[in-house]
Amino acid sequence: MPPDVRADSAHTPTRGAASRFLAQATFGPTPEAIDAVVKQGYARWLDTQLAMPPSITHFDWLLSQKVNTEAFKGNGINAPLDATMWRAFISAPDAVRVRAAFALSEIFVVNVAAVTASWPLFGAASFMDLLTRHAFGTFRELIEAVSRSLSMASMLTFRGNRKEDAKTGRQPDENYAREVMQLFTIGLYQLNPDGTPKLVKGKPVDTYTNADVQGLAKVFTGWDLSGGEGDVEFHRRPMALDAAQHSPGEKRFLGTTIKAGTDGNTALKMAMDTLAAHPNVGPFIGRQMIQRLVTSNPSPAYVRRVSAVFDDDGKGVRGNLRAVFRAILLDAEARSPDLSSPTWGKVREPIVRFAAWARAFKATSTNGKWSMPDTSDNTIRLAQSPMRSPSVFNFFRPGYSPPGDKLERKGLVAPELQITDETSVAGYLNFVAIYVDRGWEDLQTAYADEVKLAGDTPALVDHIVTLLAGDAYSDKTAGRIAKAVAEIPADRAKDRVRAAVMLVVASPEYLVQK
Numbered sequence: 001m002p003p004d005v006r007a008d009s010a011h012t013p014t015r016g017a018a019s020r021f022l023a024q025a026t027f028g029p030t031p032e033a034i035d036a037v038v039k040q041g042y043a044r045w046l047d048t049q050l051a052m053p054p055s056i057t058h059f060d061w062l063l064s065q066k067v068n069t070e071a072f073k074g075n076g077i078n079a080p081l082d083a084t085m086w087r088a089f090i091s092a093p094d095a096v097r098v099r100a101a102f103a104l105s106e107i108f109v110v111n112v113a114a115v116t117a118s119w120p121l122f123g124a125a126s127f128m129d130l131l132t133r134h135a136f137g138t139f140r141e142l143i144e145a146v147s148r149s150l151s152m153a154s155m156l157t158f159r160g161n162r163k164e165d166a167k168t169g170r171q172p173d174e175n176y177a178r179e180v181m182q183l184f185t186i187g188l189y190q191l192n193p194d195g196t197p198k199l200v201k202g203k204p205v206d207t208y209t210n211a212d213v214q215g216l217a218k219v220f221t222g223w224d225l226s227g228g229e230g231d232v233e234f235h236r237r238p239m240a241l242d243a244a245q246h247s248p249g250e251k252r253f254l255g256t257t258i259k260a261g262t263d264g265n266t267a268l269k270m271a272m273d274t275l276a277a278h279p280n281v282g283p284f285i286g287r288q289m290i291q292r293l294v295t296s297n298p299s300p301a302y303v304r305r306v307s308a309v310f311d312d313d314g315k316g317v318r319g320n321l322r323a324v325f326r327a328i329l330l331d332a333e334a335r336s337p338d339l340s341s342p343t344w345g346k347v348r349e350p351i352v353r354f355a356a357w358a359r360a361f362k363a364t365s366t367n368g369k370w371s372m373p374d375t376s377d378n379t380i381r382l383a384q385s386p387m388r389s390p391s392v393f394n395f396f397r398p399g400y401s402p403p404g405d406k407l408e409r410k411g412l413v414a415p416e417l418q419i420t421d422e423t424s425v426a427g428y429l430n431f432v433a434i435y436v437d438r439g440w441e442d443l444q445t446a447y448a449d450e451v452k453l454a455g456d457t458p459a460l461v462d463h464i465v466t467l468l469a470g471d472a473y474s475d476k477t478a479g480r481i482a483k484a485v486a487e488i489p490a491d492r493a494k495d496r497v498r499a500a501v502m503l504v505v506a507s508p509e510y511l512v513q514k
Contacts, residue, residue, distance in 0.1 A: 013038055016471025017335075023513055024293050025049070025329050026095040027102075028356025029467055031449070033095070043330055049096040050322050054132050058084040058125035059236060065369075068232045073118045081112055081121040083370040085128070085386040086443075089355040091364065100325055101132040102351075102386070103292035106394045107285070108146050108184055109155070112387045116154040118229045124387045126235040127151040139285070139310070139319030140276040143185065147176075147272065148238035150225050155392060158220045159239070163247040172247060177217035179392055181208050181254075186280040193307045194300035195283040207280060208254060215253035219271045222246030222264050241265055254278065276319060282310030286324060288398050293325075294334045296346040297412050302333040337514070339472050345514040347416035349395070350375070350382035350428060352513075357435065357505060360467040363445035371441040381431050383424040395419050429506060436502050447497045454493035457482040457500070464504050472514030477507060 013021065018037035022029035025046065037045045058081075062068070067080045092098045105128060115123035127149055134142040146152050153159035158176040182188055189197045189204040197204040226240035246264035250257065256274040258267050275281070286306040290298040306327050313323035328334065337344045348356075354375070357363070365371070375382040389395050396418035401408035407417075439445060453460040461482040465473045481503045488496045504510055 013042060014471060015466055018470070019466055019468075020470030020472055020514065021329070021335065023356065023470060024334065026099045026359075027089045027352060028359040029470070030359050030362070031467065034466070042335065046096065046326060046329060049094065050136060050326065052094040052097065054097060054129075055088070055092045055094050057129040057132070058088065059122060059129050059232075061087065062122060062125055063232075068119065068122065072121060075113060075115070075120045078112050078121045078124075079371070079373070081124055081387060082372045082374060082385065084125060086355070086358075086372045087365070087370040089351070089386075090358040090370075090443075096325070097132060097135050099293070100135040100321075101128060103289055104131045104135060104142075105387070106292060106389070107288055108152070109389050109392045109394050110149075110151045110387065111155060111389050111391075114155040115151050116159060117150060117225065117235070119232045119235065122232040122235045123151040123154070128387065129236075134321070136322035136325065138317065139281065139321060140272060142321065143180075143276055144269070144272045145238070146184065147180065147220070147268065148223070150235060150237075150239055152176075153223060153239060158223065160224045160245075161217075161221045162245045163218070163221045164249070171214075172217040172221045174213050174217040176220050177253075178213050180275065181212070181216070183392065185275045185284070186278045187284040191280045191283045192300075193279075193283055193304050193311075195287045195298075195303035195307070196300055207278075212253040215251045216271060218247035218249065218251045219253075219258070219264075219267050279311075281319070282307035286310055286328070289324065290328055291346065291398055291413075291415060293328060294346070295337070295344055296414055296416075297343050299333060302331055305331060339514045343412060345472075345512050347414055347420065348511055348513045349416045350384045350419075350424075351386060353428075353505065353511075354382060354431075354435070356468060357432075357501070358443065358445070360464075361445045361447055361450065361501070363439060363443050366442045366444050369442055372443065373440075375431075377427065378419070378421075378424040379427045379430075381427060383419045383427060432502060432505055436498050436505070447494060447501075450497040450501075451493045454496040455490055457486040457496065460496065461485065461500050461504070464500050468504055469510045470514075473504075473509050477509055481507075 015034055015038055018034045019029040021037060021042055022033050061084045062080055065080055088098050108131065110124060110127045112120050112124035117123055130145050130149055134145055150159060156176040156179055158173050161173045164171050186207045188207060190207050192198055222242045222245035223239045224242060225234055226237040227234050241264040243264060248261055250260045251267060254274050256270065258270050283303055287298060287303045290302060290306060306324060309323050309327040311318055313320035374388060375385040376388050384395050396415040398415050399413050400415045400418040401413050402417050407414055450460060450463065453463055461478050465478050481500060485496050485500045488499060
C-alpha cells in the first residue's frame with residue numbers, strides 16, 4: 001500500500017469509486033455529486049466542500065419554524081429537533097461539514113433528554129451547531145467550546161458545579177473531568193503515534209490517575225448558563241463563570257500545575273491547552289474519526305499518517321481538523337483499499353442508511369417541515385436517532401466486538417454491531433419496507449430517474465447499486481436481484497424500482513460499507 005497520505009490518483013475516478021468516496025465523505029452519494037467527483041477528482045471536489053461556510057444552523061431553522069414557544073419549553077416535545085437533523089443530513093449543501101459534525105457528535109455525545117434547561121431541543125440544536133461550526137477549525141478551539149457548552153455541562157453534570165467545602169466534605173463533581181480525558185481527548189492508555197498502546201512489561205500504561213481527575217475537576221467549578229432563561233438564545237451562549245463558586249485552590253493534573261488564586265477563565269484555558277497538547281490526542285481522535293467515516297479496523301500506518309497531520313498540518317498548526325478530515329478521506333488506504341479483504345470496511349450505521357436512501361433518490365420534504373419521528377425504536381425503526389444516544393459512550397463503543405464472535409478472536413472490532421441483533425435487523429427491514437414504498441410523512445421521492453430504467457432490470461439495478469454501494473458490490477448479487485425484479489410485470493415500473501431498492505439496501509454487500 002502506498003505510504004503517502006494523499007491518493008488523488010492521476011486517472012479519473014470511476015462512477016463506482018466516486019460513489020464509494022462520497023459514502024465516506026457525506027451522508028451518501030447523489031447523482032450530481034458523483035458526476036462532480038468524476039469530473040473534478042477527489043481532492044478538488046473535497047477542497048471545494050471544505051471551503052464552504054456552514055449552511056443555515058439548526059438553531060435558526062428551528063426559529064424559522066416558530067417552535068421557541070411555551071409548547072416546546074419542556075423535554076419530550078422534540079419532534080422539530082428530529083426534523084432539522086434529518087433536513088441537514090439529507091439536503092444541506094455543505095455535505096462534508098454536516099457529515100463530519102455528526103461523526104464528532106458520536107465522540108462528543110449529548111442527548112437532548114439530558115439538557116437541564118428550558119427548550120432542550122434548542123440546547124441539542126445549539127450543540128450540533130457548535131460541532132458543525134468547529135468541525136474544520138482547530139481541536140483546541142473545539143474542546144474549549146465543548147467544555148463551555150451548557151448542553152455538555154448538563155449531559156455530564158458539571159453545570160453549577162461548586163467548589164470544595166471543608167466543613168461539609170463536599171468535593172467538586174468529577175464526571176466531566178474524567179470523561180473529557182477518557183472520551184474526548186486522550187483515552188485511558190498512552191498511545192504510540194500509530195494508535196497502538198505503549199507497553200511497559202507487556203502491559204498498557206494509564207494516561208491519568210484519580211488524582212488527575214480530582215485536580216482537573218476543580219477547573220470545572222463555578223460554570224453555569226450565561227444570563228437567564230427568558231428566551232431560547234441563552235442556549236447559544238457559552239457558559240459564564242460564577243467566581244464565588246470556583247475552586248480557588250491549586251489544581252494539579254497531567255503534569256500541569258495551576259497556581260492557587262488563578263481566575264477560573266485562565267484556569268480553563270490552561271486546562272484546555274494541556275489536554276489539546278497531549279501526544280495521545282492525534283491517534284486517539286484520529287482513529288475514531290477513521291472508524292466513523294471509513295473503516296472499523298484501520299491499519300496502524302493509516303492511523304500514524306492521520307496522527308502526523310493532526311500534530312502538524314504542514315504549516316506548523318496542531319489540531320487542524322480540516323487537514324485531518326482531508327487526510328482521512330484522501331489517504332491511499334481509503335481510496336485504494338483491497339475491497340475483498342475481510343478486515344476492510346465498516347457496518348453502515350442505521351442513520352446513515354436512511355439518509356443515503358433519501359439523498360440517492362432525491363427524497364425531499366414536500367411542505368418544508370421535514371417531519372421525522374424519533375427513530376430509536378429497534379423493533380420498527382432504526383435503533384438509532386440523532387442526538388438521542390442512551391449514554392455519553394455513544395450508541396456503540398469504538399472498541400466493541402461481539403462477545404465470543406470470530407471478530408473478537410481475531411482482535412477486530414465492529415462498533416455498529418453493538419446495536420445490531422435479531423430484533424434490530426427485523427426492525428430495520430420493517431422500516432425500510434415502509435419508507436422505500438411510500439416515503440415517510442412529508443419526505444417523499446417520485447423515483448423519477450429509476451422509473452425510466454425499469455424496463456431494463458439489469459440497468460436499473462446497476463444504477464441503484466452505483467448510487468448506494470459504489471464499486472463495492474458483486475456482479476453476481478446484482479444479477480440475482482435483477483433477475484428477481486424482472487419477475488414483476490413491466491407495466492408496474494414503480495414496483496420494480498421499489499423492489500430493487502429494497503433488495504439492495506437489505507443485502508449484506510450494502511450493509512457493510514467498503
